[in-house]
Amino acid sequence: MKKTFSALALALTVCLPSxxxxxxxxxxxxxxGTIAGAGASATNSATYTAAKVPVDALLNAVPQIQELANVSGVQALQIASESITDKELIQLARKVNELVKDPKVNGLVITHGTDTMEETAFFLNLVIHTDKPIVLVGSMRPGTALSADGPLNLYNAVALASSDSAKGKGTLVMMNDNVYAARDVAKTINIHTNAFNSQWGALGTVVEGKTYWFRTSTKLHNDSSAFNIEDIKGDALPLVQIVYGSDNMLPESYLALQKAGVQAIVNAGTGNGSVPNYIVPTLVKLQQEGIQIVRSSRVANGFVLRNAEQPDDKYGWVVAHDLNPQKARLLTALALTKTKDAKTLQEMFYNY
Structure with a gap:
C-alpha cells in the first residue's frame, strides 16, 4: 500500500502544472512616467499627461501578471522622469534597498518614465547591493492609446523579475521585448516603441513570459560595486554638470558652472570627446582650480580614447570610455564620494 501511494504521489508531482x-x-x-500616463483620446500616442495612473490601477490593467508571480505594488514617486533630480534618485534607491533586503521579496519591477530611465537604472546598478532581479520598465505610449505598449512591457518585466535566471545579472531594463543591461542601454528614439538600444546588443529577450539569454555584462554592478546607497548621507550627490559640445562654443558656459559650485564637468564633446582648441585653456585652468574634467562624447556609439585628441595624462583629465554623458555624470558624482584622484577615477570608468 505504501509503495502504491508513493508511486501515485510521484506521478502527480510529475503531472501537476507548474x-x-x-x-x-x-x-x-x-x-x-508615460506607462502611468493618459491621453485625451485613443489616438493620442504622443500627446498626453504622464504620471496620472496609480500603481494599483497599473497592476489591475494587466491581471495576467498574477499568473507569473505574486505581485504587489508600492507607489514610490509620481513624477514625469525628466523632472527627477538626484534627490529623487536617492529616495528611490533607498526604497529599493529596503525592499531587496526583505527575504519575502524575490524581485523588483520599477515602472519609470523613459526620458531618464537609463540614468535611474545605471544609478541603481551602482548603489544597490543584491543579486535579486531589479527590472526597470516603461512605455512609449500611454495606456489610453491604440496599441499601447505598456501592458505587454509590464507583463514581460514581471516575467523577467520573477525568473531565477535573472539573478546576479545586474540591474536590467525591459522594453519592447528586449532585456538590456542598465549600464549599456540608452533611449535612442523618441516617438517609436523600439526606443531603447545598446551598441553592444541586448542581453536577451522575453517571449510569452519566458526569458532567453544571449550574453551577460562583464562590468562591475550591484553586489560587486564599491558604491552603496547606505553610504550616501543626505539627499544630494557631489554636483556634476554636462556641457554639450558643438561649433562656436563659449568659455562662459563652463565658468558659469564653476560659479554654481560644480565639482566636475562632463564635456560632451564632438567625435572622440573632442575639445575645441579655444576651450582647452579654460578647461585646463578649471582642472588646476579643483574641478575635474571628464571627456565624453555626444556621439551615440563607440568610445572615447584616452590621450587621443587631447593629452589627458598631461592635463589630469578623465575619459568616459563608452558611457554617454548622462551616465558619465552619475558615475563621476558617485566616484567623487570616494576619491578625487584622476587616475583612480579613470579606473572606475574602465571598470564600471
Whole structure:
C-alpha cells in the first residue's frame, strides 16, 4: 500500500502544472512616467499627461501578471522622469534597498518614465547591493492609446523579475521585448516603441513570459560595486554638470558652472570627446582650480580614447570610455564620494 501511494504521489508531482507550485514574490515600484500616463483620446500616442495612473490601477490593467508571480505594488514617486533630480534618485534607491533586503521579496519591477530611465537604472546598478532581479520598465505610449505598449512591457518585466535566471545579472531594463543591461542601454528614439538600444546588443529577450539569454555584462554592478546607497548621507550627490559640445562654443558656459559650485564637468564633446582648441585653456585652468574634467562624447556609439585628441595624462583629465554623458555624470558624482584622484577615477570608468 505504501509503495502504491508513493508511486501515485510521484506521478502527480510529475503531472501537476507548474502554476500549482509556489510562485516568486515580485514588488512593482511605481514612479510615474508615460506607462502611468493618459491621453485625451485613443489616438493620442504622443500627446498626453504622464504620471496620472496609480500603481494599483497599473497592476489591475494587466491581471495576467498574477499568473507569473505574486505581485504587489508600492507607489514610490509620481513624477514625469525628466523632472527627477538626484534627490529623487536617492529616495528611490533607498526604497529599493529596503525592499531587496526583505527575504519575502524575490524581485523588483520599477515602472519609470523613459526620458531618464537609463540614468535611474545605471544609478541603481551602482548603489544597490543584491543579486535579486531589479527590472526597470516603461512605455512609449500611454495606456489610453491604440496599441499601447505598456501592458505587454509590464507583463514581460514581471516575467523577467520573477525568473531565477535573472539573478546576479545586474540591474536590467525591459522594453519592447528586449532585456538590456542598465549600464549599456540608452533611449535612442523618441516617438517609436523600439526606443531603447545598446551598441553592444541586448542581453536577451522575453517571449510569452519566458526569458532567453544571449550574453551577460562583464562590468562591475550591484553586489560587486564599491558604491552603496547606505553610504550616501543626505539627499544630494557631489554636483556634476554636462556641457554639450558643438561649433562656436563659449568659455562662459563652463565658468558659469564653476560659479554654481560644480565639482566636475562632463564635456560632451564632438567625435572622440573632442575639445575645441579655444576651450582647452579654460578647461585646463578649471582642472588646476579643483574641478575635474571628464571627456565624453555626444556621439551615440563607440568610445572615447584616452590621450587621443587631447593629452589627458598631461592635463589630469578623465575619459568616459563608452558611457554617454548622462551616465558619465552619475558615475563621476558617485566616484567623487570616494576619491578625487584622476587616475583612480579613470579606473572606475574602465571598470564600471
Amino acid at each position: 502554476t500549482l507550485y509556489a510562485k516568486n514574490n515580485v514588488v512593482v515600484v511605481a514612479t510615474g
